[in-house]
Amino acid sequence: MVNILLVEDNEDLRKLMKIHISRAGYSVFEAGNGAEALEQMEKAHIHLMIVDIMMPVMDGFELTTELRNAGIRMPLIILSAKDSIDDKREGFIRGADDYMTKPVDFDELLLHVEALLRRCGISRAGAIEAGGCRIDPETLTVSSDGDTVELRLKEFNLLHMLLSYPGRIFTRQKLMDDIWGLDSESDPRTVDTHIKRIREKLACFTGFEIQTVRGLGYKAVIRK
Numbered sequence: 001m002v003n004i005l006l007v008e009d010n011e012d013l014r015k016l017m018k019i020h021i022s023r024a025g026y027s028v029f030e031a032g033n034g035a036e037a038l039e040q041m042e043k044a045h046i047h048l049m050i051v052d053i054m055m056p057v058m059d060g061f062e063l064t065t066e067l068r069n070a071g072i073r074m075p076l077i078i079l080s081a082k083d084s085i086d087d088k089r090e091g092f093i094r095g096a097d098d099y100m101t102k103p104v105d106f107d108e109l110l111l112h113v114e115a116l117l118r119r120c121g122i123s124r125a126g127a128i129e130a131g132g133c134r135i136d137p138e139t140l141t142v143s144s145d146g147d148t149v150e151l152r153l154k155e156f157n158l159l160h161m162l163l164s165y166p167g168r169i170f171t172r173q174k175l176m177d178d179i180w181g182l183d184s185e186s187d188p189r190t191v192d193t194h195i196k197r198i199r200e201k202l203a204c205f206t207g208f209e210i211q212t213v214r215g216l217g218y219k220a221v222i223r224k
Contacts (some may be wrong), residue, residue, distance in 0.1 A: 002117065005029045005046045007037040007063065008079075011056040017050070020106040021113070024164075025128075034066070046074060048116060051096075053080040053087070061094055068095035068103075075116040079104060107165070114164070115178035118157055130163040131207020131222045144205055154179055155198050158191070162220035163209060170192025171217040191218075 002090055004026045007103070008014040018028045018224055030173040031037040033055040040046070047072065048068075053060035067076070076098075078091040091093055091099045098102050098112050128135050133144040140156040157179045162170065172188040180186055195218060208222050 002047045002191030003027045003029060003044055004113065005031060005037060005040055005049045007034065007049060007051040007055070007060065009033055009052060017104070017106070017109070018165040021110065024110050024113075025152060026113075032056075034060065037063055038066070048075045048077070048113060050077045050079050050113075053078060053082050053091070061090060061157070064096055075120050077109075077112060077116065079109070086126070107168075111165075114161065118179060119181055128160070130166065131205070133205050133207050135160055135163055137186070142202055142205060144207065147204055149201050149204070151198065151201065155194050155201070158194055159198055159202075159210070159220075162218060163208065166208075166220050166222045169213050169216055169219045173217075175217065178221045 002025075004021055006014050006017055006021070006028060008030075009032050010016070014030055014032075018030060022028050026156065029040050029046065031040050032144060034051075035058045036092065037049070037051070038058075051060040060080065064076060064078070067074070075097050078094075078096045078099045078101075080087065080091075081102045088099045097116055100112060133142050135142050135156075137156070137160060140151050140153060142151065142159070158175060161178065163177065172191045175191050176184060176186065176188045180190070195212075199210060206223065208220055211219055211221050213219055
């Protein structure tokens, strides 16, 4: 199970985020400030942290600095109402991997979480079910009615991302950034090649399809 620590002093917002993140299959821990976050880290192995900036006792910038100075490299997302370029610069300088501004879109937050976990090689816990198929990140397989197909890592990550949000359109660049990484020198058309391979390998499964959205990218559609 992937453990995520929410560090946010607004209890109502923290509880709401916990509900959405838990529904996505993650184990969620909570802290109201940086000091409480450090205490939580002594109790459980945390894979990713979501941190507010403005908190009592120890704020998000102080917590981020403390972690990085201690050599703790877990992926960390700053989520804050402070949206100036200076605040964002400060967050990245102190060691944040990502910076999002409030109010938060929970679906977008989950996309950022999943992208960071993929880049760090942390597998999302558990399989998902879509169109009568089981998509299993532990074995990189898609299976249904006794048929099982194994995919390569990037093929699987593409499929998993699309099927996690059926009907949502992902641009080629978005898929490239999240799966190959922002510093990748590969052409975004590389995505087309991988999608073609996925379609060929999974032609035997009819419960879903990956559709091309002309001029934009791709989306997964669940067939009824």
